[in-house]
Amino acid sequence: MTTSYASSDDAAVAIAGARAGADVVRSMYGQRLTCIDKGAGDFATAADVEAEKTIRGVIRAARPDDAVLGEEGGQQGAADAVRQWLVDPLCGTLNYAVGNMLVAVNVALRDGAAAVADPFSGEVFFTDGESAWRRQEGADDALLTPTSATRLVDVNLDPPFPGAPGFRAVDLLAHPGFVESFRPRVVSTTLALAWVAAGKRAAYVTDGGDLSMSVHFAAGIALCRAAGCVVTGIDGAPVGEAGRGLLAAADAETHGLLMSMMRSRR
Template identity: 85%
Template structure:
């Protein structure tokens, strides 16, 4: 089982929440679901909304004093609460809506424990903020990042705030990229958990400060606890002045990708 630490109880809450959301996502998969238009081509489905409610029920029961920021329902709890959970109940909604199983359920306590569930593989990736592991069929195994696959997941979804200085398509077109890596595009932050688990060598996305994003917080926590190199696409630490995200299995992979990004800019 997981290592005993101050964050272990919070990790179990995160895992329970992610599992509850994943159960909903898996149960509703393949059904004709109501869509809620969120503007700019974005939408939620009934699965997003019901999964978030299932996660909220877990957190409210276990941590009634904590606040929650949900992708669909917004803020819950006291505005001045010291502890805030970040919940993305279905990352990869468009994938899900067209029948793809490439989705993730993300639950993170800001600055602490986190969990990412794959509803269809049954894997739940967890961290107490210090160590990171994957749980499946009741057994835990440590996450061990490695660049061995040479697969780099690149987020190509708009908008592209870094353009023209950084465009993901330019990175893919860089001659050194095709010589060293193979691109993948899964359009879900499940790919971040895969970096921590050694299934991907790296993950790259444009954007602003993603450290407090409901979409990215859980995956970032997993990668950090597993020992990955995590920065912005400008090489700077994540934070309010940050730009996007580059999570790499090791320093060499991170350095190679940063060289391409800077060269392409």
């Protein structure tokens, strides 16, 4: 039976898109996949491309007038459209290509609803722009509750490091205060942002420029904000043109402690 999402809300569209993409990613896992070289050591697989096509189909059916920016298919519709969806069909492509299941499917409406799906756990983390929730089959939706109790901090160590030499995320791990307060993790996928919102991580740190309109980060940023996390650039400015990179922390204390360490490393 074909399901129509035309009358459902944006969160339902985001969830449906993320789940549809996750189904593709899961079904193609372990296959010998064609790889598409994107230059500078980056690549996509046939699973990335197929998942994005599927997600676009869900959005097109539900919101035919909306624009979509996808990592693989680029821009469809006006780039300055009021309603634009940002799609990262498979975040963690290298993990996926070598048989590592730490990947995410990200779907976000700019400044609105968003969903992050874990294809292998079956979890979907989503927000309507106001509250953030976790959904898994067989259980009631659970409100996301950030906490720093795990003391686990994910740090994106993938080059390049645009903040160098002033700051590199890897330098944070050498700060003596870091090992006193936290334990590092390197997931290499923005699934870690959903984990901050869900209380599975205390914080997430990555270098970079303006990430507010990044297909990789938009959904995770939306989740963290809706869950009540403290979200800024690594310079402490709001994420966007003024801020650079990303620091998402479960609470103000964790955010302040990490900011002090990063400033001292500079």
